[in-house]
Structures are given as structure tokens and as C-alpha cells.
Amino acid sequence: MRDFSVMTDHPILSVRGLSIARDGKALLGVDHLDLDGPGPTIILGPNGAGKSLLLRCLHGLITPDRGTVTQGGQTLTDQVRAGQAMVFQRPVLLRRSVAGNLDFVLRRRGLSRAARKTECEGLLAQGGLEDKARQSARSLSGGEAQRLAILRALACKPSVLFLDEPTSALDPQATQEIEQMVLRASDQGLRVVMVTHDIGQARRLARDVVMMHGGRVVEQGLAAQMFAAPENGMIRRFLSGGLMV
Amino acid sequence: MQDFTQEFTIALGLIFTGDPELWAIVLLSLKVSVWAVFIAALIGMPLGAGLAVGRFPGRRALIVLINALMGLPPVVVGLLVYLMLSRSGPFGVLQLLYTPTAMIIAQVVLVTPIIAALTRQVVETLAVEYDEQLRSLGVSRLSSVPVLLWDGRMALMTALLAGFGRAIAEVGAVIIVGGNINHVTRVMTTTIALETSKGNLALALALGAVLIALAVSVTGAVSVLSLRGERQGLGHA
Amino acid sequence: MVRQWVRAAVTVVALTTGSAQAADPFIVVQSTTSTQNSGLFDAILPWFEAESGIDVRIVAVGTGQAIRNARNGDGDVLLVHAKPAEEAFVAEGWGVSRQDVMYNDFVIVGPKGDPAGVRGGSDAVAALTAIAQTGAIFVSRGDDSGTHKAELRQWGQAGVDVAQASGGWYRETGSGMGATLNVAAGMGAYTLTDRATWLAFGNAHGLEVLVEGDPGLFNQYGVILVNPEKHPGVRAEAGQRFIDWLVGQDGQAAIAGYKLDGEQLFFPNAR
Numbered sequence: 067m068r069d070f071s072v073m074t075d076h077p078i079l080s081v082r083g084l085s086i087a088r089d090g091k092a093l094l095g096v097d098h099l100d101l102d103g104p105g106p107t108i109i110l111g112p113n114g115a116g117k118s119l120l121l122r123c124l125h126g127l128i129t130p131d132r133g134t135v136t137q138g139g140q141t142l143t144d145q146v147r148a149g150q151a152m153v154f155q156r157p158v159l160l161r162r163s164v165a166g167n168l169d170f171v172l173r174r175r176g177l178s179r180a181a182r183k184t185e186c187e188g189l190l191a192q193g194g195l196e197d198k199a200r201q202s203a204r205s206l207s208g209g210e211a212q213r214l215a216i217l218r219a220l221a222c223k224p225s226v227l228f229l230d231e232p233t234s235a236l237d238p239q240a241t242q243e244i245e246q247m248v249l250r251a252s253d254q255g256l257r258v259v260m261v262t263h264d265i266g267q268a269r270r271l272a273r274d275v276v277m278m279h280g281g282r283v284v285e286q287g288l289a290a291q292m293f294a295a296p297e298n299g300m301i302r303r304f305l306s307g308g309l310m311v
Numbered sequence: 312m313q314d315f316t317q318e319f320t321i322a323l324g325l326i327f328t329g330d331p332e333l334w335a336i337v338l339l340s341l342k343v344s345v346w347a348v349f350i351a352a353l354i355g356m357p358l359g360a361g362l363a364v365g366r367f368p369g370r371r372a373l374i375v376l377i378n379a380l381m382g383l384p385p386v387v388v389g390l391l392v393y394l395m396l397s398r399s400g401p402f403g404v405l406q407l408l409y410t411p412t413a414m415i416i417a418q419v420v421l422v423t424p425i426i427a428a429l430t431r432q433v434v435e436t437l438a439v440e441y442d443e444q445l446r447s448l449g450v451s452r453l454s455s456v457p458v459l460l461w462d463g464r465m466a467l468m469t470a471l472l473a474g475f476g477r478a479i480a481e482v483g484a485v486i487i488v489g490g491n492i493n494h495v496t497r498v499m500t501t502t503i504a505l506e507t508s509k510g511n512l513a514l515a516l517a518l519g520a521v522l523i524a525l526a527v528s529v530t531g532a533v534s535v536l537s538l539r540g541e542r543q544g545l546g547h548a
Numbered sequence: 549m550v551r552q553w554v555r556a557a558v559t560v561v562a563l564t565t566g567s568a569q570a571a572d573p574f575i576v577v578q579s580t581t582s583t584q585n586s587g588l589f590d591a592i593l594p595w596f597e598a599e600s601g602i603d604v605r606i607v608a609v610g611t612g613q614a615i616r617n618a619r620n621g622d623g624d625v626l627l628v629h630a631k632p633a634e635e636a637f638v639a640e641g642w643g644v645s646r647q648d649v650m651y652n653d654f655v656i657v658g659p660k661g662d663p664a665g666v667r668g669g670s671d672a673v674a675a676l677t678a679i680a681q682t683g684a685i686f687v688s689r690g691d692d693s694g695t696h697k698a699e700l701r702q703w704g705q706a707g708v709d710v711a712q713a714s715g716g717w718y719r720e721t722g723s724g725m726g727a728t729l730n731v732a733a734g735m736g737a738y739t740l741t742d743r744a745t746w747l748a749f750g751n752a753h754g755l756e757v758l759v760e761g762d763p764g765l766f767n768q769y770g771v772i773l774v775n776p777e778k779h780p781g782v783r784a785e786a787g788q789r790f791i792d793w794l795v796g797q798d799g800q801a802a803i804a805g806y807k808l809d810g811e812q813l814f815f816p817n818a819r
Contacts, residue, residue: 127443148449158444161462170458171448222448398621398781406781408622409576409607490576490607493590508726509585510733510751 076257077138077149077225078102079124084133086119094119094130094281101276106248106258108268108289111278112304117261118155118230120278124259125152125228137226151224155231157215159203164195164214167203171221185221193217193247209240216247220256227251229260233267245271265304269293277304318513325514326521333518337525340498343411343485344478347418348426351474355423356467359430360456364438374431380424385417389484392417396488409490414498417484422474429470433463468537472530479526499525574603575786578615578623580694581724583769584608586744586813592802596793602786610724612692618642618772621779624787626772627794629694629742634770643772644784647795650803650814651768654698656759657729657746658684658738666738670761673706680708683717685737689728690720694767699740702764729755742767744813769814771795794818 081099085092094116101107101124109117122128123135126142140146160167165186172182190196193213198206203214212232219227229248233241248271252258262268268275272289285292326333362374394400396408396416407413437459445455460467482500489496491505499522506515583589584606593604607617611628618626619642626643628634637643656666656675664682666675679686688710689696703710710718719737721728725745732739733755741749746757771791776782793799795818803816 122443125447127446144449150447152447154444154447158441160441160458161465174448174450393622397617398779400620403621403781409605490605492576492605492607495603495605505585507730508581508724510726510729510749512730512751 076102076104079226079257079259080134080136080139081120081123082134082136084120084123084130084135086123086128086130092281094123096120096133096281096283099276099283099286101259101274103274104252104255104257105273106252106260106271107274107276108272109259109261109276109278110263110265110268110272110304112263114280115278116281117263117278119281121152121228121230121259121261125150127152148222149225150228151219151222151226152228153212153215153219153230153232155234157211159206159211159214161204162202163200164203164206165190165199167214167218168221171218175221175223189217189221192220192250194243207240209236209243212236212240212244213247216244216251220251224256226257226259229258231261231263233262233264241267279304315513319517322514322517323520326517333521335494336497336499336502337521339411339496340479340500340522341525341529343414343498344418344475347415347422347478348471348475350415351419351422351426352471354419355426355474356430356460357456358423359427359432360434360460362427362431363434364452364455364459366452374428377424377428377431381428383421383424385421385481385483386487388417388420389487392420392484392488408488409492409496411489411496413488414485414496417488418478418481421481421484422478425474425477426470429473430460430463430467433466433470434459437463465537468533472533475529476526479522479529572601572603573783573786574605575624575783575790576605576607576622577625577627577790578607578609578618579627580611580614580629581608581726582629582695582742582745583627585724585726586742586748587808588744588803588806588814591806592799595798595802596790599798600786600789600793602789604790608724610689610691610693611695611697618774621774621781624774624783625790626774627769629767629769630697631768631770633694633697634772638772642775642778644775646770646772647791648818649769649771649794650800650816650818651766652743652814653760654695654740654765654767655743655746655757656738656740657732657752657755658758659736659754660756661736662758664738667758669759672702672740672759672762672765675759676702676706676708679738680706680713680717685717685719685735687728687732687735687737687739688718688720689725690722691724693725695725695740695742698765698767702740705764747808747811747813768817 079101081096084094084096086094109120111117119128123130126135126147135142137146160170162170168186168189169182172185177185187196190199193216195210195214195217198210203211206214216232233244236244245267248258248260260271268289275287275289275292276283277285362370362377392413393408395402396405396413397403398408407416438455441455441459445458450458480500482504485496485498486501486504489498489501491497491501499518503515503518503522506518585608589606597603607614607623609617611630611633614626614628615633615637617623619637626634626637627649634646638646656672658664658666664675664679664684666678669675688699714720719731719735721731725741726749728739729741729745729749730751731737733751733753736754771794773784773787773791774782776784800816800818803814804812806813
């Protein structure tokens with residue numbers, strides 16, 4: 067099924083025998099999933115498909131009832147997780163200045179004052195927030211706030227970046243800015259795994275796609291092939307907009 | 312009622328012409344209560360934050376207890392602190408009874424539960440909001456405490472002011488452990504009680520007006536400062 | 549940063565307490581509200597403090613509480629007005645010895661309307677009997693103070709069981725003399741007060757002295773040094789110096805010299 071032409075040194079995220087159930091209802095059941103290649107990987111599916119749950123398992127925010135998640139063959143120890151970062155649907159910004167939000171992370175990396183300043187300025191420039199450094203992060207617009215959340219994730223110097231529907235509450239202009247930041251990060255070698263229910267966004271960003279429905283992975287493959295010739299009836303219906311579960 | 316209004320005006324006049332003895336009393340009131348709130352904050356904030364993020368047996372019961380202690384009767388606290396600090400009590404050798412320190416201790420006991428309970432509330436709300444984000448950044452439960460305290464600083468300022476209000480307005484405890492000794496432990500509230508018992512009601516009321524003005528200006532000053540801080544996005548750590 | 553704050557806090561608290569102890573030598577006197585509210589201490593203490601360099605810190609509470617505080621060792625000198633209780637205090641070893649200092653008298657004050665018709669009398673027992681019979685409201689300290697004890701003695705002699713009338717015409721405030729006078733003024737009621745507090749009281753609207761001059765209303769003040777053998781922390785030397793001054797020529801003269809509106813409040817009678 068998978069035929070990735072480009073093999074890189076990106077770490078492989080592997081899921082084995084994963085299941086989560088609440089009150090006797092299976093929410094997630096992913097028996098076997100490998101995310102290799104350079105990405106970006108888009109996890110696509112309708113609401114309630116288990117996309118966000120899977121992402122949180124990959125990031126170690128949720129411990130599954132059963133099964134394992136590994137990155138580069140290692141379980142998600144604190145050290146492995148330190149190489150991951152995540153951007154949430156609603157940006158959770160600390161109640162400090164824009165620069166303060168970045169500084170919080172840089173400080174945790176143990177950088178010197180001078181190094182923090184340089185890196186902070188570089189990041190702000192990347193997100194077009196240079197002139198808002200001293201402003202309260204809570205006063206940013208939705209798009210600016212999400213950009214800052216991405217910058218803060220990048221400030222962690224991760225090798226893997228997870229994004230959970232980062233643009234679902236944003237207007238087209240802000241969405242485009244976020245997508246550009248994501249593509250740029252991916253181009254610079256960051257392994258991006260992003261959840262969305264927006265097919266257009268998936269087409270624009272994905273190198274490979276994981277299609278989910280009802281808590282299960284129903285299809286996985288390179289975006290180019292999948293969007294050209296969907297194998298599965300389900301994905302065909304989803305792509306044509308007919309699947310609204 | 313006519314002559315009372317007149318008396319009150321005269322008393323107010325006396326006060327605002329800067330009677331040094333009165334200002335010494337005002338300053339002592341401030342000193343005692345500010346110290347009490349400061350120390351209570353050092354104890355109450357980590358305690359409240361610990362209750363908010365900690366997970367241990369008896370946590371629920373402890374939260375209920377702290378909430379209940381917010382309503383501690385000052386007289387009872389005064390009595391307990393008196394029994395502790397009395398020369399016949401366990402800490403009698405320290406000779407702290409009838410000193411401002413004794414008054415600070417009593418007020419700390421009164422104020423700490425207020426600050427702890429309000430801090431717990433603030434931090435718990437914030438902890439729910441920040442939970443996934445902080446775990447994503449690899450911040451452990453314990454090291455999340457200073458982050459949550461700092462980010463809740465505006466709401467915590469209100470908690471401190473609530474504590475300060477309780478401390479500065481309280482008379483039952485400080486009169487027992489302070490003894491209302493002239494020039495040593497006489498504060499606004501005990502002076503008001505004394506003047507009332509002397510039948511100098513107008514003077515007592517005028518002193519009450521000063522006390523209220525004092526509480527209002529402290530609260531107002533802190534509020535203005537924190538509002539300005541908020542607007543300027545202060546707190547860039 | 550937090551650690552620095554804690555260090556600063558500890559330092560300042562230490563300084564505050566330190567300064568309180570390092571200041572001039574001082575003694576703590578457990579005394580009564582009547583001596584403080586009447587302004588006596590404010591008038592006479594500066595003389596002693598100037599002469600001795602000893603700061604006198606007055607804790608003014610009811611006689612009963614003053615004696616209990618002194619028994620706990622929370623005072624160096626006891627200056628109260630309940631002779632039997634004072635003698636018991638010394639007999640039990642809590643005090644070194646008791647000396648008379650001064651006296652004044654108790655008076656019965658009441659509303660100008662005088663519903664019990666006791667005005668002008670000099671027989672306290674007769675007046676209280678009349679008050680009890682008419683059921684006019686009488687406000688009592690009810691706080692185990694010297695004044696309260698004196699009042700109860702008079703009721704006992706009148707053969708009136710006030711415990712039974714409690715809450716009816718007999719109201720116990722459980723407060724100091726001034727607070728009790730405020731209540732009496734507010735209710736237009738009778739009460740027994742020491743003359744000094746009465747003269748210094750500023751809220752007497754509608755009340756006046758109705759009964760005075762009964763030898764049974766004699767109000768003796770005594771002074772006692774708290775026994776340092778019971779409480780080693782007692783500042784015995786400074787305390788004794790204060791007592792010596794109080795019962796000596798200078799102290800007695802100072803007491804006699806304290807007048808309010810031309811009226812002498814306390815009469816020195818140390819031997």
C-alpha cells in the first residue's frame with residue numbers, strides 16, 4: 067500500500083494495537099499504523115472520527131487503554147516527548163506578553179539571556195509579530211494568536227510538530243498564513259502531523275494522508291494518489307462531501 | 312443630631328490637620344496588616360495552588376476545611392493566639408504577647424485561609440485551561456504551580472485585597488493579643504473600640520471614616536496598578 | 549525570586565520583633581477599663597516614664613480578665629479594684645503582695661425621668677430594691693469586673709436574685725464600663741458605674757447621677773507585683789519601681805492632681 071519514494075532520516079511514528087474505550091464504547095481502535103517519510107501527514111476525517119484522540123496518543127497526552135506508541139523505535143519517554151510539540155485547535159496562550167510566551171519555552175530550554183533574545187526576535191519575524199512583542203498575548207486576534215502558538219511550538223526546537231485543526235476557527239486569510247507557516251516548517255525538515263476535517267486544506271498541505279472514520283484508520287497513502295483515485299468507498303464519499311457523520 | 316454632625320466635623324478636622332499620634336496609629340495599622348497579608352500570601356498561595364493541582368488522599372476534605380476556615384471568628388483566633396503566646400503558653404518564652412508581631416501572627420491566621428481558598432479556586436480554573444498545553448510543553452504538575460500562580464496574578468491580587476480588607480478591619484483578635492497598648496499596639500480598629508467605650512462616638516465615627524478611606528485607597532491603588540500592568544502587557548518574564 | 553522574598557520577609561519580621569525588645573525597658577500593667585477610660589494613665593504615666601525611663605504599657609480589660617492574664621504571667625504589675633479577688637491572688641502565690649493605691653466611689657446613674665424614683669438617695673441597697681420592684685431596666689457589666697463584683701454585692705444585700713431577672717429588666721452587656729454606659733444611655737436604663745469613667749464619659753445624653761455617697765459604694769484600687777517565682781519572665785525590678793513610685797509621694801500627688809472639669813477622679817490612699 068505504501069510506496070514512499072523518498073526515504074529520509076525522519077523518525078518513524080508507530081502505533082501498535084492501540085485502543086481507547088469509554089463506558090463500553092470504542093472510541094479509538096488503531097491496530098497498526100506507521101507514519102514515515104518527511105510529511106506533512108494529514109489525518110483527515112469527519113467529526114468524531116478519533117483524529118484528535120489519535121494525535122494526543124501520538125503526543126503522549128493521553129495514555130491509551132491498550133497498545134503502544136513509539137517514535138524512532140522508542141516509547142514516549144519525557145526525553146522523546148521533549149522532541150515533540152503540539153498546537154491546539156484553540157491556542158492556549160499564557161497571560162503574558164507575546165515575547166513572554168516565547169521566552170517561557172526558551173527559558174525551559176536553558177538558553178542564555180542573549181541567546182533567548184536572538185531566538186525570540188527570529189521567531190517573531192517568522193510569524194510577522196515583530197511589532198507586537200511587548201503586547202499582551204491575550205489581546206491578539208485569532209489568527210495572530212494561533213501564529214504565536216505555532217511559534218511557541220517551534221521555539222521548543224522539536225523534530226515532530228503536531229497540529230490539531232489549527233485553523234478551524236479562523237478566516238481564509240488567517241488560515242492561509244498558518245498553512246504557509248506549516249509548509250515552511252515542513253520544508254525546513256520538521257516532521258508535521260496535522261489533523262483537519264477540511265479536504266481543501268488536506269489537498270494543499272498533505273504529502274501523505276491518514277483517513278479515519280469511526281475511530282479507525284480506513285485508508286493511508288500518498289496524497290497525490292489518494293486524491294486522484296480513492297480506493298475506498300468511504301473516502302470517496304467523504305471527498306465528495308457526502309459523509310457528514 | 313445637630314450637635315453630633317458638628318462634633319463629627321470637628322473630629323474629622325482634627326484628623327486631617329495631621330495629628331502625629333493619629334498618623335502613628337494609621338501607620339501601625341498599615342504595617343501590621345500589610346505584613347500579615349504578605350506572610351499569609353507566602354503560605355496561602357502555595358497551599359492553595361498545591362490543593363488545586365495536587366492529587367492526594369484527603370484533598371477534598373482539606374479544601375472543604377480551608378473554605379470553612381475563611382469564616383474563622385477573629386475573637387477565637389485572638390484567644391488561640393493569646394494562649395499560644397501567653398507566658399504560660401508553649402511560645403511564652405518568645406515574649407511576643409502585646410507586641411505588633413503578635414497582632415501580625417493573629418491576622419496571618421485569619422487571612423491565610425482566605426488567600427489559600429481563593430488561590431485554589433483561581434489556580435484550579437486556570438489549571439483546567441492550561442492542562443494539555445503545559446503537559447505538551449513538558450511542564451510537570453509541580454513545576455506548573457509557579458506558572459499558574461503568575462498567570463493568575465490579576466485574580467490573585469483580588470484575593471490579596473480580600474485578605475487585606477479582612478486584616479485591616481478586624482478588631483476582635485488584635486485587641487486580645489495586642490492589648491491596645493498606647494503607642495505600642497494601638498491600631499485603627501482598637502482605637503475606634505476604645506473611643507466608643509469612652510462615649511466619644513463622633514471621634515470614633517470619624518476614625519471609622521479614616522479607616523474606610525484607607526481601605527478604599529489601598530484597594531484602589533492596587534487595582535489601578537494592576538489594570539495598568541495588564542494593559543501594558545507587563546509580566547514579560 | 550520567591551526565595552529572596554522569603555528571606556526579606558524573615559529579616560523584616562525579625563527586625564520588627566527585635567526593635568520591640570531592644571527599645572527602652574518597659575513593663576506591662578494589667579489594669580481596668582476605668583483607669584484607662586478616665587484618662588488617669590495618660591495623665592500620670594508621663595511623670596513616671598520621664599523619671600525612670602521605663603515605658604509603662606497598659607492593657608486595660610475587666611478586673612476579672614486582668615487577674616487571669618496576670619495569673620498566666622502576661623503582665624508584670626496588676627492594678628485593679630476587687631480587694632477580695634486581689635487578696636486571693638496574693639494568697640495563692642501569684643502576686644508578691646498587695647498595696648492600696650487610691651479610691652473613688654461607685655454611683656448609680658439612670659434616666660432623668662427616674663421611673664423608680666431613686667433620685668437624691670444615698671442608700672444603694674434601697675435604690676436597687678426600688679429599681680427591682682418597679683422592674684425598671686438596669687444594665688449590668690456582667691463581665692466579672694471589679695465594678696460588676698461590687699454591683700453584685702449590693703444586689704446580694706438587697707436580697708434580689710438578679711440571675712432570675714436576667715434578660716428581663718436586668719440586662720448584662722458582658723462589656724467594659726464605657727460600652728455598658730453606651731447601652732444604658734441608649735435604653736434609658738439604670739446602671740452602676742465608677743465615678744471616674746462616668747465623669748470622663750462623653751455620651752451621657754439623658755443619664756445623670758441619681759444615687760451617691762453610700763459607704764458601701766466605696767471603690768478601692770490595689771496594686772500587686774506579679775510573683776517572679778511563678779513566672780521568671782516577670783520584670784520584677786522595673787515593676788517594683790513603678791509600684792514604689794505609685795504608692796510613694798510623687799505618684800500619690802500625681803493621682804490627686806488629675807482633675808476633669810475641675811473634679812478630682814481618684815483619691816490617693818496608700819499607706
